[in-house]
Amino acid sequence: MVNFQSPVLDRTFAALADPTRRALLARLDEQGGVSVSDLARPFPVSLPAIMKHLDVLSDAGLVTRKKVGRTVTCQLKAEPMEQAMNWLAKYERYWTEQLDRLAAFVEDDSWQANPASPSSAASKRRPKRSTKPGPSRKK
Amino acid sequence: MVNFQSPVLDRTFAALADPTRRALLARLDEQGGVSVSDLARPFPVSLPAIMKHLDVLSDAGLVTRKKVGRTVTCQLKAEPMEQAMNWLAKYERYWTEQLDRLAAFVEDDSWQANPASPSSAASKRRPKRSTKPGPSRKK
Numbered sequence: 538m539v540n541f542q543s544p545v546l547d548r549t550f551a552a553l554a555d556p557t558r559r560a561l562l563a564r565l566d567e568q569g570g571v572s573v574s575d576l577a578r579p580f581p582v583s584l585p586a587i588m589k590h591l592d593v594l595s596d597a598g599l600v601t602r603k604k605v606g607r608t609v610t611c612q613l614k615a616e617p618m619e620q621a622m623n624w625l626a627k628y629e630r631y632w633t634e635q636l637d638r639l640a641a642f643v644e645d646d647s648w649q650a651n652p653a654s655p656s657s658a659a660s661k662r663r664p665k666r667s668t669k670p671g672p673s674r675k676k
Numbered sequence: 677m678v679n680f681q682s683p684v685l686d687r688t689f690a691a692l693a694d695p696t697r698r699a700l701l702a703r704l705d706e707q708g709g710v711s712v713s714d715l716a717r718p719f720p721v722s723l724p725a726i727m728k729h730l731d732v733l734s735d736a737g738l739v740t741r742k743k744v745g746r747t748v749t750c751q752l753k754a755e756p757m758e759q760a761m762n763w764l765a766k767y768e769r770y771w772t773e774q775l776d777r778l779a780a781f782v783e784d785d786s787w788q789a790n791p792a793s794p795s796s797a798a799s800k801r802r803p804k805r806s807t808k809p810g811p812s813r814k815k
Binding site: 542543546547550551553554555556559562566613614615616618619621622624625626627628629631632635 | 694
């Protein structure tokens, strides 16, 4: 049986699966300590809907809320994302290897299109002594 | 209004929010081209449940399925994870800065506990010539 439980990863990935929640985190990244009403303003959804999204983010440990007087301010806590990023990093070789292969193909392709290019480029830089009829030594 | 739509991120994060699905991807990473029944074997869930998880992974573009004869084999396609990792990378400074602060605190703390430590450590490495009474030049 496989041991694959990780409640932190479950909650982090689930919280990040919603575009409004990702946008809320992005706004909190730009301006820390925003009130809930200020945070909700640019979104085309109701304040209660934003509050529910903040509950999900708070349960995932990605946002903290603090009440000062009558205002609730929110703060980003990005630390749980580290575990998610470490999980994804194990698969990084799949897309970096693909890029390496593409780069190798492009390099190889331009070589085949002009196989003599490195030497011909070098010869272009060289003064054309051999093609110029020079003074014959036999004269 | 904030533009925050990204169906690829929605599907990728949602697919990764389940521990069984993450474990399926980990198994496919270890052994590419596994049949569905082989893939399902170590999991304490039914084959239909595994099939549903594979549907979610397939919709997210994280798994491809291929039928050869009567056997369906699965293959990992990790590329959609790249966008998810790039999204998370924007927040990386939060936990790296925290680590830097911790390292600075530990360094500062050990310095305060033994302020003369760098020089005293150096003097311990040096042969104790000055403490040994050497031959006096006045003799």
